[in-house]
Amino acid sequence: MAKSGSSKQRLRPIVRLGIILISRSFVVSVFCCAAGVVALLLLPILANNTYVSENALMPGSANSMLSNQDVADAYKLVKELGDLRLKSNNVDVESQRLVARYISELGADVNYHEFNPGLTKFSPLKFFSSPDFGISQDDNNCSANGVNIIGIVRAPQGDGKESIVLVTPYDSSNARFTDYLSLGIAYSVFSLLSQVTWLAKDVVWLVADSRYGEYSSVSSWLQDYHAPVFYSRGTGHSSLCNDTLLLHGGTKNNAIMDKWCSSDGLRRGGTMSAAFVLKVADDSEPFQDTLKIYAEASNGQMPNLDLVNIVNYLAIHRQGLHVEVRKFFSLSDAKWLEFLGKVFEWVGMVARTLNPQWKFGIPTADYVDGTATLASSLYHQALGIPTGSHGAFRDYQVDAVTLEFSLTRYSMNRGSKDFIMRESIWKGGSLLAVSSGSLLHIRGHCFWLIEGVVRSVNNLLEKFHHSFFLYLLTSPGKFVSVGIYMIPFALLVAPLPVVAAALYTEANNSATSTEGDQLSSQNAWENDYTISKTSWTWLKAAKEVMIVHLWAAAVTLFPYYICEIPNWSPVGRLALWGLLSTAFLGLFFWLLGSPSASNRTGKEYVALLKSVTISAAFIGLDLMSVVNFATAEFGALLLVPMCLMVQPIQLDLKVRRLRNLLRVGFNLVLGLLGFLPVTFYMIKGIFDDFDDLKLDDFWHWLESLWAWNSATYLFLGMVHLPCWLLCLRILFHS
Structure with missing residues (x-):
């Protein structure tokens, strides 16, 4: 007896703590889930003010050098592009040639990049990687459809090893006035940078051909920029070279041929330090100039917070712009x-x-x-x-953001089309035109902001690394760091291993104890600390969980084959997906064998099945939090209550108490909300409008996820779906 007592007292404090938590798993679950939701609601209060961590950036330390001539040249470019659209039939080639000529006149290197936009296609082997939107300079397909224009200013104080990228999306075949404004703003800054002596990094201006999408043109250029292809004349690229020469003006002498076709034809700067996508929005603000910042990239990646901070600081404190992020x-x-x-x-x-x-x-x-x-x-x-083409840069570990200017609109007497164009340039913060042909005033909100941001990045001596890469924004000037926003997620998933252990212990003790000798959970742990190693029945529950997860993996891959069927509507493909999923579920259980409780009662088997299901959900949520925390957070809000509360309806209906009936109702509601189509339509209806819902919206949403190789699609298919099905299995167990 003394030996037994001494061994009992030798239990380590961590073991004793585990025993106490497991014996009170219900209290732990309620407390942690409630605390996790409250902590999530407290995040806006716990947000910190943003600050620039890297001292070398020195935002706003120098005055603007933008001159009247730079702005006037930008106005001339925009004016000629507008006139060209009215006069020329071949506006695509002519406008690209015009932009290239303007870049060349600055003394910068000018270059064309041709690419095939390609087709987005579901590829299960390309998740966690950048989407393959463009196949450029392919030996077997030289008929390129898109043409990017690249201008490069070589830094007089640099060694060519680093560069800053400016991107302007431009649809030459269907250009809007905002596209002309974007080109004008970018060109004026590029013109200034071609003349300054303080530049230490090359500046690359990419005029991205956005006829086939803004992202695909930028992604194709980045792909060729980082993976050059070398070839010579007569190797199957004559079509590409001839198209380039046509854009260059039709000259076909050997010097030009050697210049453009001796390699892959793509001029390069140094390693990219940062990139800025410049756009002018179609909408306008009635009272003030507004800047919108878009930063999200693929799989929840964000640029270094210092990049957002310098843009926000210069826009507010130096230029007086109103800064917004999405909400x-x-x-x-x-x-x-x-x-x-x-x-x-x-x-x-x-x-x-x-x-x-x-x-x-x-x-x-x-x-x-x-x-x-x-x-x-x-x-x-x-x-x-990604929320913009800046996401293509993040796939190559380059910090990038999209800057979208919403311009102030004033009521003025528009006397002619020529005046409207100059008035629009003035709205962009550059020129004030009041009559025919005279430029009387120069402003510089947008121009000075871009110049200041480029100057700050030019001061940087190394890659962005001092500030945060994992953060959430609550405003342009406030953020929640990873150390704070992980607390709600940790509180939400903390009950899962505790409840899983409690369920396993309960089932194990029920099987080894005699009838009428029922012990409390804590006494059972203390008196029966050494668990019997002969009990392996839990493997049958693990087998069922494994079967369901294998089925979910097959269901996740079905779209790869369904998309190969031509001329099928989205509703038809969605219906086929559902039928195949149901048929394969029965096939999996038939081939691998349906598990049975055998020598165990149904209640004991359900406890083991729930324990293994909760363990699988815990592992899946933790793995997803490493890849994309936001997806794991939303998944925890749905899966954790569903996994913890699920219990066979039959047991609650036998008791027929108010508490049991309420649990039945909650379980049915959670089971319904856990069904992915229902969840999707509920969220879309709440944030958009229930009247605009369509049956094929769910298929289009899933298509967008796998087209962008989003890891969220894998989480939904291989974590959420099997856990939801196993919870239904437990709920309707008889």
Whole structure:
């Protein structure tokens, strides 16, 4: 007896703590889940002000050098492009030749890049990699459809090993006035940079042919930029070279041929330090110039926060622009969110009365706006789809953002088309034109901002690394770091291993104890600490979980073959996918054998099945948090309550108490919401409009996920779907 008592007291504190947590798994689950949701709602309050971590950036340390001549040349380019569209029939080639001529006149290197836009196609082997949108300079297909124009200013103070990239999307066949403005803004800054003496990094200006999509043109250029292809004349690229010469002006002498076709024809700068995509939005703000920043890339990747910080700092403190990031405006009008903000504001006031140093709580308006922005940041990271062509750079570990200018519109008397064009340039922050042909005033909001950002990056001595790569934005000037936003996720998934261990222990102790000798969970752990090694029945539950996960992997690959069927509507493909999934589920259980409880009662087997299911969900959520945290966060909000609360309906209906009936209702609601099409249509209806829902929207959404090789698609197919099906299996177990 003494020996038994001494061995019992030798248990380590960590083991004793585990025993206590497992014996009180219900309390732990309720506390952790509630704390995780509250912590998630507190993130806008816990957000920190942004700051520039890298001192070498020195934003705003120099005055602008933009001259009247740079702006006037930009106006001439925009004016000629507008006139060309009205006069020329071959506007595509002529406009590209015109832009190239302007770049060449600056003394910069000018280059054409031809590419095939290709077709997006589901490829299960390309997840976690960049989407293959373009196949450029292919030996077997020289009929390129898109042509990018590249201008390179060589840095007088540099060694050619680093570069800064400016990107301007331009649809030459269907150019809008905003496209001309984008070109004008970028050209004026490029013109200035071709003359300065302080430049230490090459500046590459990419006029991206966006006829086939902004992303595909940039992605194709980056692919060839980082993986050059060398060839010589007569090797199957005569078509490419002839097209390039046609754009260059039709000259076909040997010197030009050697210049353009002796290699892959693509001029390069150094290693890219940063990239900026410059756009002018179609909409306009009635009172102030607005800058919108887009930063999300594929699979939730974000650029270094310092890049966003210098843009935000210069735009607000130097140029007086109103800076915005994406947010859900539907949440901005939510009454429950406003009420929650008032509660947190009141708690903060009470805390400050107790101790003035406690700085908890923010104004209600700031909380609502911060929550709407945080939800948008989480949502777009969770999708895993880039919010602009800047995402192509992040696939090559280059920090990049898209800067979109929404310009102030003033009511003025427009006397002619010529005046409208000059007025639009003035709205871009560059020129003020008041009559025929006279330029009387120069402003520089957009131009000075881009110049200042390029100058800051030019000061950088190394790659961005001082600030955060893992963060969520609650406003352009506030962020939540990884050390804070991981807390809600950790609290949400913490109950999963505890409950899984408790269920396994309960089932094991029920099988080894005699009838009428039922012990409490804690006493069972303390008295029966050494678990019987002869009990291997849990492998049958593990077998069923494995079968379901194998089925889910097959279902995830079905679109690869369904997309090969020509002339099928999205609704038809979605229906075929559902039929194949159902048929294969029965086939898997028939081939691998349907598990049975054998010598165990149904209640014991259900406990083991739930334990293994929860363990699989825990592993899947943890792995996904490494790849894309936002996806794991949304997945935890759906899967954790569903896995923890699920219990056979038959057991609750036998008792027929209010608590049991409520649990049945919650389980049915969670099971319905866990079904992916229902979840999709509910979210789309809440944030958009239920009247605009279409049956094929779900298929188009999934197509967008696998076309962009989003890891979210793998999570939905190989983690969420099998866990949902196993929960239904437990729910309707008899």
